[in-house]
Amino acid sequence: xxxxxxxxxxxxxxxxxxxxxxxxxxxxxxxxxxxxxxxxxxxxxxxxxxxxxxxxxxxxxxxxxxxxxxxxxxxxxxxxxxxxxxxxxxxxxxxxxxxxxxxxxxxxx
Amino acid sequence: xxxxxxxxxxxxxxxxxxxxxxxxxxxxxxxxxxxxxxxxxxxxxxxxxxxxxxxxxxxxxxxxxxxxxxxxxxxxxxxxxxxxxxxxxxxxxxxxxxxxxxxxxxxxxxxxxxxxxxxx
Numbered sequence: 001x002x003x004x005x006x007x008x009x010x011x012x013x014x015x016x017x018x019x020x021x022x023x024x025x026x027x028x029x030x031x032x033x034x035x036x037x038x039x040x041x042x043x044x045x046x047x048x049x050x051x052x053x054x055x056x057x058x059x060x061x062x063x064x065x066x067x068x069x070x071x072x073x074x075x076x077x078x079x080x081x082x083x084x085x086x087x088x089x090x091x092x093x094x095x096x097x098x099x100x101x102x103x104x105x106x107x108x109x
Numbered sequence: 110x111x112x113x114x115x116x117x118x119x120x121x122x123x124x125x126x127x128x129x130x131x132x133x134x135x136x137x138x139x140x141x142x143x144x145x146x147x148x149x150x151x152x153x154x155x156x157x158x159x160x161x162x163x164x165x166x167x168x169x170x171x172x173x174x175x176x177x178x179x180x181x182x183x184x185x186x187x188x189x190x191x192x193x194x195x196x197x198x199x200x201x202x203x204x205x206x207x208x209x210x211x212x213x214x215x216x217x218x219x220x221x222x223x224x225x226x227x228x229x
Contacts, residue, residue: 036216038156038216048217103156
């Protein structure tokens with residue numbers, strides 16, 4: 001069982017928006033602004049899309065945004081494109097080595 | 110730019126020790142700004158942080174694996190290594206090395222991953 005809870009799947013149509021949640025506790029997500037999100041294509045290494053809850057690394061489209069409320073962080077992908085179909089993982093510092101969510105498979109319809 | 114590459118045996122027998130090395134090219138690991146990390150992913154499952162090491166040799170491990178894991182930094186400061194003892198089939202996974210970045214509080218550079226199967 002993963003330390004952070006994500007829905008196993010999410011979907012949206014081309015051009016629409018979808019939000020993926022990541023629920024933890026006050027000891028991880030709620031306690032630190034150190035939530036990051038990773039995109040992973042099959043057979044490939046993960047890539048960081050969001051760090052420190054809402055910041056985007058250089059080169060990541062601004063269609064990707066992050067937020068946090070209490071013990072739940074969220075990743076929103078706006079204007080869905082076909083290439084956004086992938087697995088997404090959240091991660092949080094937890095006062096001990098980092099913890100990950102179980103991952104969400106995003107399907108673009 | 111900095112790149113990471115994992116290397117090591119793809120097949121390990123049960124009860125033996127899994128050993129992997131991560132080679133850092135385009136830079137060295139000699140900086141307090143980064144922590145050098147091992148993360149694994151069992152087939153069809155999610156990511157699990159194994160632990161990380163600073164160039165000083167200071168280590169931090171996932172409590173669930175702590176009793177079986179060790180990490181070290183190579184003398185050249187361009188490699189770091191992972192050992193997992195007493196492996197079982199549950200240790201079968203893709204193993205990634207990654208750079209943890211204090212400036213962004215994220216894992217910003219990853220190796221391509223190496224599949225390790227535990228089987229007799």
